[in-house]
Amino acid sequence: MKAIVIVFFWILGIAFAGANAAAAAAVESDDTVLSDTDNLVFETIEWPDLMPPEVLAILLNPPEYIAEIEDGSAEDQISSQMKSAVNQSEEDAYQQALVSTDVNENLDGALIRIPGFVVPLEFDEEQTISQFFLVPYFGACLHMPPPPPNQIILVNAPKGIQMSALYDPFWIEGQLSTSFQENDMATSAYAMRLQRIEPYSN
Numbered sequence: 745m746k747a748i749v750i751v752f753f754w755i756l757g758i759a760f761a762g763a764n765a766a767a768a769a770a771v772e773s774d775d776t777v778l779s780d781t782d783n784l785v786f787e788t789i790e791w792p793d794l795m796p797p798e799v800l801a802i803l804l805n806p807p808e809y810i811a812e813i814e815d816g817s818a819e820d821q822i823s824s825q826m827k828s829a830v831n832q833s834e835e836d837a838y839q840q841a842l843v844s845t846d847v848n849e850n851l852d853g854a855l856i857r858i859p860g861f862v863v864p865l866e867f868d869e870e871q872t873i874s875q876f877f878l879v880p881y882f883g884a885c886l887h888m889p890p891p892p893p894n895q896i897i898l899v900n901a902p903k904g905i906q907m908s909a910l911y912d913p914f915w916i917e918g919q920l921s922t923s924f925q926e927n928d929m930a931t932s933a934y935a936m937r938l939q940r941i942e943p944y945s946n
Contacts, residue, residue, distance in 0.1 A: 786857040786917045786939075791880040794848055794894050794934065802841040810838070845893045845924065845933050852922045856936075859913050859944050860897070865927065872904035877930060878916055890930035898925045901938040913944035 792800050858878070863885045866875035877885055878897040884890055899916065907914075916938065923935035 784855055784939075786855045788857045789851070791858070791860075791895055794851065794897075795844070796846045796848055799841050799844050799846050799894070802837050807836075807838050841892070843892050845931070847894050847922045847933050849922065851920050851934075854920050855918070855939075856920050857915060857917045858897075859915050861913055862907065862910055863929070864910070865898075865929070868904075870906075872906050873901060874904050875900050877927075877932060878936070882911055882913075885930045893924070893931045893933035896930055896932040897934040897936050898923070898927075898932040899936045899938050901941075905938070905941055915940075915942050915944055917941070 795803075860878040860880055861882050861884065862873070863877040863879055864873045864875075865877060867873045876899050878899050879885060880891060880895055881888075885896075890896060897916075897920070899918065916936070917940040918936040918938050921935050922933065925932045925935060
């Protein structure tokens with residue numbers, strides 16, 4: 745089912761498999777954010793690490809009715825599943841996990857390195873991006889509904905970045921914080937001040 749496959753894109757990190765991006769992008773890192781940057785160690789994490797273990801366990805073990813949804817049907821669309829999370833009983837743990845704002849508190853303040861796709865939020869007339877969402881799969885928040893808030897990072901880039909290919913993934917480094925932010929486009933449960941950005945490679 746398409747919706748289920750999309751959901752597990754960000755759970756399993758499939759969105760980056762084989763994505764050896766020769767990204768046509770000019771990016772700048774903000775080396776003034778943290779002092780003594782040469783000695784900092786950024787821990788590489790994956791998107792599932794942002795979820796509390798109990799939420800991840802629920803998503804990895806969907807209820808039986810999910811398997812009964814017919815391919816191509818209205819119920820197969822991820823947007824329909826997101827909407828049903830609001831309409832269905834709060835006891836349906838799976839539907840609630842799809843829109844979860846629960847975070848991994850152990851990562852609050854951590855220096856991390858994570859791959860993702862850029863969704864610009866604030867930029868100037870020269871297309872220099874100063875704030876963006878980092879998301880786990882291409883098209884999130886734009887061509888497709890947003891992932892759960894605990895799978896979106898609001899990134900602030902004080903010095904700004906410029907890029908010509910938003911469809912390419914990037915490695916992002918910075919200090920993560922658990923910060924709930926609402927936006928017309930989506931809601932994020934994490935925030936980061938950008939330290940470094942570079943094209944993604946395996």
